[in-house]
Amino acid sequence: MLIAFNKPFNVLCQFTDRSEPARRTLAEFGLPPRVYAAGRLDYDSEGLLLLTDDGALAHRLTDPRHKQNKTYWAQVEGEPSPEQLTALRNGVVLNDGPTLPAQARLLETAPTLWPRDPPVRYRKTVADSWLELTINEGRNRQVRRMTAAVGLPTLRLVRVAMGSARLDGLAPGQWREVPRN
Template sequence: MATLVLFNKPFNVLSQFKDDQGRATLSDFIPVRNVYPAGRLDFDSEGLLLLTDDGALQHQISHPKKKMRKTYWVQVEGDITDGALLALRGGVELKDGKTLPAQAERLAPPSWLWSRNPPIRERKNVSDSWISLQISEGKNRQVRRMTAAVGFPTLRLIRYAIGPWSLESLALGEYRELSVHMPKGKTF
């Protein structure tokens, strides 16, 4: 049995256990020993981060060739257009190549969502909107670069789900520990 930790990472927390610059890290929230992040979530992003003590499970979750789907809730600057959503669904050309097609849909602002500290910048004359974006690759800062490429810069980025695991009923800064049995050759 492998240990899997689901963690709702706050904004401005590093996805590692130590930092020599005094920033908040996973050790400020997770007392579980011998678990390591399966992938990463940027310092300025929020949401689901998975940690495990099992190398095979970590590989299954984080290796790009496994193409595990990740769902992001993204607050963007401006009213997202049908054309921008269509472009995201077709794949977006970035400096390091074209992204794989994504699932992209408008999303009503999540009413249960926690406040971000510090809050996002708000501009009186510019609206914002939310989208759900599901991707199966993990280029550096990919979601932010994708939304910018279609003309809608990211204001707030929350990873809601990775494969079958989600933030559901997990408050900001909280973690849940699970035991996972992954038979040889099984994928999620």
């Protein structure tokens, strides 16, 4: 079984949390029994999370050798220059080494998304833009670190695709079974 789930903002990619106070987890969304996340999505990121009950499939989806594309929409502070987009496309140097090249493009209009709770802070004097980034690595907070490295801090991050699975029409907290890759 392979499940596409739209993980809301500030939800952990696990079913329990032992911290005090406890944070929201996957347990509250009525997911099928015995599924677990194939990979992860940061607590403060939103969007597509794949879950499965098949260990071999989870490994295939998350192992870096399989180069599974992951596509994100990133709302960034500022307006990217051609040089900043080129740097993202060529790969940037992070504190844990250089990234592989990414597909990066400026979205001409902001994507139609659900409201985030709490909303992204709005600053009248600072422009923001939306980028679409596709990577096939899975380092910790990689997209946020990449955009920051080129001078475009991420304000909101939504994963919209992983391999052939897409978020398409799922509201936050909703899930559906999808064909296995």
